[in-house]
Amino acid sequence: xxxxxxxxxxxxxxxxxxxxxxxxxxxxxxxxxxxxxxxxxxxxxxxxxxxxxxxxxxxxxxxxxxxxxxxxxxxxxxxxxxxxxxxxxxxxxxxxxxxxxxxxxxxxxxxxxxxxxxxxxxxxxxxxxxxxxxxxxxxxxxxxxxxxxxxxxxxxxxxxxxxxxxxxxxxxxxxxxxxxxx
Amino acid sequence: xxxxxxxxxxxxxxxxxxxxxxxxxxxxxxxxxxxxxxxxxxxxxxxxxxxxxxxxxxxxxxxxxxxxxxxxxxxxxxxxxxxxxxxxxxxxxxxxxxxxxxxxxxxxxxxxxxxxxxxxxxxxxxxxxxxxxxxxxxxxxxxxxxxxxxxxxxxxxxxxxxxxxxxxxxxxxxxxxxxxxxxxxxxxxxxxxxxxxxxxxxxx
Numbered sequence: 001x002x003x004x005x006x007x008x009x010x011x012x013x014x015x016x017x018x019x020x021x022x023x024x025x026x027x028x029x030x031x032x033x034x035x036x037x038x039x040x041x042x043x044x045x046x047x048x049x050x051x052x053x054x055x056x057x058x059x060x061x062x063x064x065x066x067x068x069x070x071x072x073x074x075x076x077x078x079x080x081x082x083x084x085x086x087x088x089x090x091x092x093x094x095x096x097x098x099x100x101x102x103x104x105x106x107x108x109x110x111x112x113x114x115x116x117x118x119x120x121x122x123x124x125x126x127x128x129x130x131x132x133x134x135x136x137x138x139x140x141x142x143x144x145x146x147x148x149x150x151x152x153x154x155x156x157x158x159x160x161x162x163x164x165x166x167x168x169x170x171x172x173x174x175x176x177x178x179x180x181x182x
Numbered sequence: 183x184x185x186x187x188x189x190x191x192x193x194x195x196x197x198x199x200x201x202x203x204x205x206x207x208x209x210x211x212x213x214x215x216x217x218x219x220x221x222x223x224x225x226x227x228x229x230x231x232x233x234x235x236x237x238x239x240x241x242x243x244x245x246x247x248x249x250x251x252x253x254x255x256x257x258x259x260x261x262x263x264x265x266x267x268x269x270x271x272x273x274x275x276x277x278x279x280x281x282x283x284x285x286x287x288x289x290x291x292x293x294x295x296x297x298x299x300x301x302x303x304x305x306x307x308x309x310x311x312x313x314x315x316x317x318x319x320x321x322x323x324x325x326x327x328x329x330x331x332x333x334x335x336x337x338x339x340x341x342x343x344x345x346x347x348x349x350x351x352x353x354x355x356x357x358x359x360x361x362x363x364x365x366x367x368x369x370x371x372x373x374x375x376x377x378x379x380x381x382x383x384x385x386x
Contacts, residue, residue: 028197035204042211051227053236053349053377058365060374081358133358139246140228140354142361143380147230163362 054146058161075125077115079108079145080172082181083136087145091115094171102179105144112152129159132168136181223247223289228354230380240344242334243379244327244364245289247353250316251327251364254289255334261285263337264330268294271329276301291316294326319363328367335371351379 073092080088080100087108090100103111119127129149133142149159225247238256245252255261262285269276272294276284283301291314292300300313308314318326331348338346348368352361368376 025194025196027194028201032197032201032204035201035208039204039208039211042208042215046211046215051236051351051379052230052232052382053234053379054230054232055234055375055377057375058369060369060372133362135357135359137358138354139352139356139358139361142358143228143230143352143354143378146378147232147380151231163358163365 054143054150056146056161071128071130072123072125074123075119076128076130077112077119078130078132078172080168080176081131081133081137081141081145082176082179083134084181085138085141086179086181087141088172088176088179088181091119094169094175100172100175102181105141105148108145109148109152112148112154116152116154127154129154131159131161132172133161133163134168134176135165223250223252223291225351225353226355227351227379227381229382231382232380233382234377236349236377236379237347240338240342241347241349242331242338243289243349243351245291245351246356246360246364249356249360250291250314251319251360252289252291252314253317253327253330255330257338257341258285259341260334260337261287263341264334267333267337268330271333274298290314293318319367325367327364328370331367331373332371347377348373349377349379 077089077091078094082088082102085105087103087105088100089103089108089111090098092098094100101111116127119125131142131145146159223245225245240260241256243254243256245254255264262281265276265281265284268274274294274297276298280298280301284297287301290300293315296313300308317330335346338344350361350364365376368374
């Protein structure tokens with residue numbers, strides 16, 4: 001959009017020599033274009049550079065407090081994070097009749113929702129989730145499962161994270177090993 | 183018969199005001215923008231749907247990737263105070279120049295012993311030197327990461343009077359045991375609440 005020259009060319013008919021009037025207008029279009037481009041850039045980068053953070057709370061390690069609550073078997077879901085992005089989960093206690101289910105991260109959302117509903121219908125209580133990341137799992141698996149739980153709003157409070165390898169039950173170890181995910 | 187002439191109007195618009203406004207905004211955004219520090223460690227954080235943003239100050243970020251642990255203390259004054267305290271507890275003397283260099287350092291991963299040598303180098307040399315082996319994180323209770331965190335917390339408390347936020351920024355492929363080690367260091371000094379840094383993904 002260049003400026004159109006609308007001034008009539010000064011004729012030479014008059015006797016007086018007139019100094020030609022210079023237009024004081026400068027075409028600012030390109031400058032404005034550039035300024036807005038930069039504004040857009042800075043706006044986008046400032047809001048995106050702040051990292052999102054996921055809060056994790058863990059119980060105190062050497063709590064002397066014996067006043068701990070026992071979890072009811074009927075309302076507990078244990079999630080084991082295994083190798084190769086696999087999850088094994090079970091309700092209550094693991095046994096021969098109550099073998100853990102192995103799932104990928106795509107299906108766990110449906111299971112979480114189903115178990116949440118089942119526990120609520122059966123016992124009238126909210127589900128409690130225990131997450132046990134094993135040595136074979138990656139950091140991504142852990143973040144993913146925390147995220148899934150947050151998305152499905154399965155836990156009212158934070159899920160219990162038990163990452164001590166000594167806390168893995170023998171039954172759990174055996175099952176995971178036999179399925180090649182430990 | 184005379185032709186009806188269409189009056190010619192100028193097509194140019196006065197851009198001055200628009201230009202003023204846009205440059206004002208531009209200045210504002212440039213000044214408020216915080217320059218992104220280059221990360222010495224290539225980290226691809228896993229994504230999640232959390233919306234909570236990390237605060238601007240009072241944060242210590244422990245980066246974990248490729249089995250190495252790096253530390254980033256946010257805030258120049260806190261960094262400086264932390265180095266003073268670390269120097270005192272490890273019996274090292276730092277010069278004013280070294281304090282200055284340290285306070286503008288992005289995430290670092292050098293053992294305290296080679297910190298002096300590391301600070302004397304400039305950017306590209308630091309990359310090449312191979313000194314960035316990560317902060318020692320052995321199984322003893324008083325390892326270097328533990329002390330860095332402890333001193334950073336004290337320094338932060340003195341300067342801002344608020345509790346320090348500890349955050350883990352891990353690479354998605356990191357094996358869980360490495361993360362567990364870092365979490366153990368946190369818990370050894372009763373940081374039971376910490377954050378995991380994730381990149382955001384659209385909520386489902």
